[in-house]
Amino acid sequence: MEVEAAEAGAVEKERGRLAGLSSGASLSPPVVAGLIVASIAVALIVTQGLQPFGQTTVNGLISASYFALGAVGLTLVYGTLKLVNFAHGDLLTLGAYVAFVANVSLGLPILLAVLCSVAVVAAFGVATERVMWRPMRAKGAGLLQLLIMTLGLAFVIRYSIQLFAGTQPRSLEVDVTSSTSFVGLTIGQTQLIVVLAGFAVLLAVGAALRFTSLGKQMRALSDNFELAEVAGINTDRVVLATWIFAAGLAGLAGVLYTSAIGNMTPNLGFFLLLSLFAAVILGGIGNAYGALAGGVLLGLTQEWSTLLVDARWKLAVGFLVLILVLVVRPQGLFGRQERAL
Amino acid sequence: MTQPVLRTEGLVAGYVPEVDILNGVDVDLHDGEIVTIVGPNGAGKSTLIKTVFGLLAAREGRVLLRGEDIAGRKPHDISRSGLSYVPQLDNVFPSLTIEENLGLGALARKGTNAGERTERMYELFPRLGERRKQVAGTMSGGERQMVAMARALMPDPEVLLLDEPSAGLAPAFVDAIFEKVVEVNEAGVTVLMVEQNARRALAMSTRGYVLDLGRNRFQGPGGELLEDPKVAELYLGGGGSRI
Numbered sequence: 001m002e003v004e005a006a007e008a009g010a011v012e013k014e015r016g017r018l019a020g021l022s023s024g025a026s027l028s029p030p031v032v033a034g035l036i037v038a039s040i041a042v043a044l045i046v047t048q049g050l051q052p053f054g055q056t057t058v059n060g061l062i063s064a065s066y067f068a069l070g071a072v073g074l075t076l077v078y079g080t081l082k083l084v085n086f087a088h089g090d091l092l093t094l095g096a097y098v099a100f101v102a103n104v105s106l107g108l109p110i111l112l113a114v115l116c117s118v119a120v121v122a123a124f125g126v127a128t129e130r131v132m133w134r135p136m137r138a139k140g141a142g143l144l145q146l147l148i149m150t151l152g153l154a155f156v157i158r159y160s161i162q163l164f165a166g167t168q169p170r171s172l173e174v175d176v177t178s179s180t181s182f183v184g185l186t187i188g189q190t191q192l193i194v195v196l197a198g199f200a201v202l203l204a205v206g207a208a209l210r211f212t213s214l215g216k217q218m219r220a221l222s223d224n225f226e227l228a229e230v231a232g233i234n235t236d237r238v239v240l241a242t243w244i245f246a247a248g249l250a251g252l253a254g255v256l257y258t259s260a261i262g263n264m265t266p267n268l269g270f271f272l273l274l275s276l277f278a279a280v281i282l283g284g285i286g287n288a289y290g291a292l293a294g295g296v297l298l299g300l301t302q303e304w305s306t307l308l309v310d311a312r313w314k315l316a317v318g319f320l321v322l323i324l325v326l327v328v329r330p331q332g333l334f335g336r337q338e339r340a341l
Numbered sequence: 342m343t344q345p346v347l348r349t350e351g352l353v354a355g356y357v358p359e360v361d362i363l364n365g366v367d368v369d370l371h372d373g374e375i376v377t378i379v380g381p382n383g384a385g386k387s388t389l390i391k392t393v394f395g396l397l398a399a400r401e402g403r404v405l406l407r408g409e410d411i412a413g414r415k416p417h418d419i420s421r422s423g424l425s426y427v428p429q430l431d432n433v434f435p436s437l438t439i440e441e442n443l444g445l446g447a448l449a450r451k452g453t454n455a456g457e458r459t460e461r462m463y464e465l466f467p468r469l470g471e472r473r474k475q476v477a478g479t480m481s482g483g484e485r486q487m488v489a490m491a492r493a494l495m496p497d498p499e500v501l502l503l504d505e506p507s508a509g510l511a512p513a514f515v516d517a518i519f520e521k522v523v524e525v526n527e528a529g530v531t532v533l534m535v536e537q538n539a540r541r542a543l544a545m546s547t548r549g550y551v552l553d554l555g556r557n558r559f560q561g562p563g564g565e566l567l568e569d570p571k572v573a574e575l576y577l578g579g580g581g582s583r584i
Contacts, residue, residue: 213448216437220445223434230394230428231492232420232449287436334436 030293033325033333037297040304048307054185060303061296062191062260065198066092068295070253070272071279072205072288073246079222079286080242082143083133086150088250089273090157093266095121095251096258097161103172110174114255118248125247126240128153134239154270162266169263172255176262194260201252202292209288218242222286275315278322284335293333298322344408345369346531347393347424347500351402354392362388364555365402368533370500373547375522375532377563379539379576380552386535387429389552390502393533394426395419406500420449425493429504432489435478439469442477442488446495453496462491465524483514490521494530501525503534507541519545539577543567551576 045053074088095117103113132153136146174190181187187195209215217238221228229235257272258264279298283290298318305317325333347370355362362385370376378386391397392412393404399412411419416426425446434442443462447455463470466487472480477488486506493501506522507515515538523545526532536542543549546563551572559572566572 213444216441216445217448219437220434220441223436224431227428227432227434228445230396230416230420230426231445232417232496233445234417 029329029333033293033297037300044304044307051184052307053304054183056303056307057300058185058187058191058195059306060300061195061199062299063302064296064299065195065202066253066257066260066272067275067279067299068202068292069198069205069249069256070276071283071291071295073249074276075280075283075286075291076218076222076242076288077246078280079288080218080225080239081133081137082146084143084147084150086147086273087128087153087157088150088246089269089271089276090154090161091121091125091247091250091269092254092257092272093161093264093269094124094157095254096264096268097165097170097266098251099172099255099258100165100170100264104170110172113172114252117251117255121251121254122244122248125243125250129240129243154273158266158270165266167266169265171263172258174259188260190259194256198256201249205249206289206292214238214241218245219288222288275318278319281332282322282325284332287332287334290332290334297333343371345371345405346407347533348405349389349393349402350405352389352392352399352404353401354388354397354399356388356397361400362555363392366552366555367557368550370531370533372531373526373529375526375534375546377539377542377546377549378533378535378552379543379549379566380558381576383554384552385555386552387504388555390426390504390533390535394424394502396426417449420496420498421451423450423496423499424502425449425496425498425500426502427486427489427493427504427506429508433477433480433485433492436476438474438476439480439488440473442492443469443495446492450496455495458495458497462494465494465528466491466521481514483510483517486510486514486518487521490518490525494525498530500531500533503532505535505537507536507538515541540567 041053070088070092073091074085077083077085077088098120099110099113099117102108102116103110108116132149133146136149176188176190179186179188180192209219217228217233218241220231220233221235221238221242225235228238254269257268275298279294280291281294282297283292283294298321301321302314302318305314309317329335349366349368351365351367352363353361353365366385366389368376368378368389378389380386388397392399395411395414395416395418402412403410404412406422406424411422420426434445437445440459443459444455447453447458463473468484469487469491472484477485480488490501490503490506503522506518510518519541522532522534534542534546543563543566548561549563549566550557551559551566553576558576559566559569561569567577
């Protein structure tokens with residue numbers, strides 16, 4: 001165990017050295033982060049063996065899929081509207097329960113239930129924009145008032161769900177017992193679908209942000225809302241699209257989480273919220289690619305840490321990494337390098 | 342004289358209720374001109390340009406674009422009518438590449454051929470062409486000013502509004518930016534510009550206006566204003582090349 005700790009220490013030093021290198025502007029921070037992750041991976045393979053490493057990586061990718069999809073909406077809404085949305089986690093909960101109602105109560109096939117959930121949560125996001133956020137912005141509400149409102153909304157969603165569905169754990173009708181083995185790694189069949197679907201959507205989201213006109217407009221609004229307005233972008237339309245995108249993906253992330261874990265409670269989104277914020281901040285707040293990368297990094301870090309310390313501490317390790325990254329790079333991995341004029 | 346492409350008539354505007362920054366400003370801009378607005382801090386120069394572009398509501402007066410009143414219209418609507426605006430600061434999308442910054446500029450006007458216009462901008466600003474995949478936030482102040490101008494020129498506007506294009510730039514870049522303004526103007530774009538760097542700006546302008554306390558004080562061809570002793574004494578910091 002001591003040897004491992006020393007190894008981890010060496011890895012941390014390497015991280016520090018490479019991060020120092022990045023401030024010399026020789027390599028882009030995401031590349032440096034990739035190199036660090038790769039070197040940690042090699043260190044873990046060498047010290048822990050390939051099989052345990054592979055297994056924790058698989059588990060990490062499962063968490064990564066719902067972290068990343070949850071975080072990307074959170075970061076875009078913040079970047080675009082300067083709204084720190086504490087209700088975002090509860091959008092994941094809402095997504096899970098809508099899927100439950102569609103899948104279990106109404107007996108719809110799971111794929112249809114997922115679509116229902118994405119549609120309902122997206123519509124809910126648009127409704128909150130129309131009823132709460134847009135009128136509040138028009139009245140010039142401050143950051144703090146808006147923040148308290150999101151907290152309030154979070155409680156309203158959570159307790160409304162609790163009122164109708166109760167606090168007992170619920171499950172979707174997905175196969176949680178059978179599993180697949182390949183090259184010595186075990187993964188539940190549902191979990192495999194979660195990872196594949198999650199990463200397929202992740203790639204699609206990344207490509208949409210990168211290549212489509214709407215995606216570019218969303219990133220532009222997130223960068224500089226006032227400039228977007230004077231550049232001739234129809235900001236009302238893009239804000240609405242951002243809500244559909246953010247809330248819809250949150251709904252999907254909620255269903256993925258529930259499917260991977262096996263059950264849901266009304267608190268699930270609240271417990272995930274901190275991890276989502278961590279992914280957002282890790283990647284650089286307001287940066288959509290950053291949130292995707294931050295989610296993947298956080299998922300892997302948490303699961304890899306179980307190789308070295310007890311699994312109960314994985315959340316703490318995730319946040320330790322967050323703190324370390326921020327000490328070296330306060331703006332996050334993809335955050336803006338503010339450059340003086 | 343022919344109808345001005347842009348004209349303000351008795352424009353009154355301000356940020357806070359009851360406090361007017363502009364107290365009735367009249368400015369004319371004719372096809373092919375470079376017109377510079379100069380004046381001390383707080384004279385209302387930037388406020389004027391923001392009001393023209395619809396970022397600030399006109400409390401009184403009119404903004405006429407080819408005779409049509411555009412006061413009260415939203416910026417994204419105004420940019421569709423052939424007016425483009427470059428803000429003074431924060432005028433690029435920092436996490437987007439140069440190419441993406443320019444591409445967004447093309448959205449202002451339907452039917453803009455983004456690819457063609459982008460290539461045209463790379464001809465005008467060769468430095469941007471060399472760095473098209475670079476993220477705008479990592480560029481120097483002068484380069485960003487060029488990205489901002491190129492973005493504003495993407496929809497092929499008739500009139501370009503520039504809010505202190507030389508603000509905060511190193512001297513070498515100030516020259517480069519002013520040269521670009523002249524080049525853009527020679528390519529057929531009418532320019533209305535606000536500048537602190539008053540001497541330099543007036544020297545390259547067709548005409549100039551001196552604003553003070555939100556009112557017109559002096560106006561005339563750029564060279565004449567420079568030589569007017571009153572203007573020089575009150576607004577250009579006396580003789581010499583202090584500004």
